[in-house]
Amino acid sequence: MTDKTPTDGFSEQTVWMLAIRDQRDKAAFGKLFDHYAPRLKGFIIRAGAPRAQAEDVVQDVMLTVWRKAHLFDPTRAQVSSWIYQIxxxxxxDVIRKEARPMPEALKAEDEGDMEPDAGQVMALEQETDQLRAALDKLAPAQREMIERAYLGELSHSEIREATGLPLGTIKSRIRLGLERLRHELKDLRQE
Amino acid sequence: MSANISHHIPPEIMAAYAAGSLPHAFSLVVATHVSMCEDCRAELAAQETVGGVVLETLDSAEVSAGLKADVLSMLDDPVPPEPAPAKRSGVYPGPVMEALKGKPPRWKALGGGVKQCVLTGEGGSVSRLLWIPPGKPVPDHGHNGLELTLVLQGGFSDETGHFEVGDVEVATDDLDHVPTADPGAPCICLAATDAPLKFNSFLPRLLQPLFGI
Structure with missing residues (x-):
């Protein structure tokens, strides 16, 4: 797939990522690196990696982003959440020396044939912006708990106790949007 | 398939899975359920969206000057081949086949006609397949902490409800339950428990699966 996807109104991260995916654009990768490498390093150190290892992990993650770019689907994940998973x-892998079990891929992920629906992409971007705004409004202590939960510092029972969620409403909107999409994708599931 | 699933992964367990803090055996149950359930695939994506926002907004740390050039210089390196993930086989979704290393389960008798096949025992948690004859109960078992049981074939009932293919039962140590398989086909489940740590001190790890479940 080499046709340029129309990207009017997409966030710059999404535009870079689509250029990497569809044109193997190294300049766009450079911009993505400048944006995410420092964030990843901060994140990885906060999540408990020794400082000396942090840049190795940043390097691995960014290389994986380049190599697995064909799996990126902006209707289903923001660039940030896709990189978060990686x-x-x-x-x-590095800290616990084990591989996290992963769900079966949907067929569309395997085949990399994903003509993005611009409306879906923008809806997901807007909902993510609202989620971010909701996070910004949290009291510092609540915000801290959310960060700790998603950095992997809390057990599931601590998460249940800690995040009596003001986030819940907005997160469930994202969930509903993704669920609608999921139903459209259902037929694509592997047999 | 997901149309009939009525018992799902609770949000806090999905969040812990997304964040990588859920022990390995429970992560296997979550990944397997998500393979069977579109609703929970959406819930996982929503959790990862929050994770992405945290990544996007957390304090960043300056990277060393040479890192970008190093990474850019590696973009055209040959990519080491990765083994393809195991494919679903019969009632066993991809993540279970991955844990079985692509082979059929090797069942061991547990008594009462019930059989088990231990899959993983890493990180303080144990996952296993259970095979329960139609209409029979799972032998009395205590578990420390969390237990997740996902139905892959048939169904079972206990004090808390009825569970069919794709359903997950979430039990904590205060639940004293006796799951009984539905009549008809044998019930096959994927179950994850916290490891029975009290055995660790005097029993070799390999013997643990022989004692209770």
């Missing part, structure tokens, strides 16, 4: 997998 970073978590890599860290579990």
């Amino acid at each position: 970073a978590r997998n890599r860290q579990i």
Whole structure:
């Protein structure tokens, strides 16, 4: 797939990622690196990796982003959440020396044939913006708990106690949007 | 398939899975359920969206000057081949086949006609397949902490409800339950428990599966 996807109104991260996926655009990768590498390093150190290892993990994650770009589907994941998944997998691999069991891929993920529906992409971006705004409004202590939960510092029972969620409403909107899409994708599931 | 699933992964367990803090055996149950359930695939994506926002907004740390050039210089390196993930086989979804290393389960008798096949025992948690004859109960078992049981074939009932293919039962140590398989076909489940740590001190790890479940 080499046709340029129309990207009017998409976030710059999504535009970079689509250029990487569809044109193997190294300049776009450079921009994505400048944006995410420092965030990943901060995240990985906060999540408990020794400082000396942090840049190795950043390097692995960014290389994986380049190599697995064909699996990126902007209707189903923001660039940030896609990179978040890659970073978590890599860290579990490095710190716990085990591979996190992963769900079966949907067929569309396997075949990399994903003509993005611009409306779906923008809806997901808007909902993610609202989620971010909701996070920004949290009291510092609540915000801290959310960060700790998604950095992997809390057990499931601690998460249940800690995140009596003001986030819940907005997260469930994202969930509903993704669920609708999921139903459309259902037929694509592997037999 | 997901149309009939009525018992799902609770959000806090999905969040812990997304964040990588869920022990390995429970992660296997979550990954297997998500393979069977579109609703929970959406819930996982929503959890990962929150994770992405945290990644996007957390304090960043400056990377060393040479890192970008190093990474850019590696973009055209040959990519080491990765083994393809195991494919679903019969009632066993991909993640279970992955844990079985692509082979059929090797069952061991547990008594009462019930059989088990231990899959993983890493990180303080144990996952196993259970095979329960139609209409029979699972032998009395205590578990420390969390237990997740996902139905792959048939169904079972206990004090808390009825569970069919794709359903997950979430039990904590205060639940003293006796799951009984539905009449008809044998019930096959994927179950994850916290490891029975009290045995660790005097029993070799390999013997643990022989004692209770």
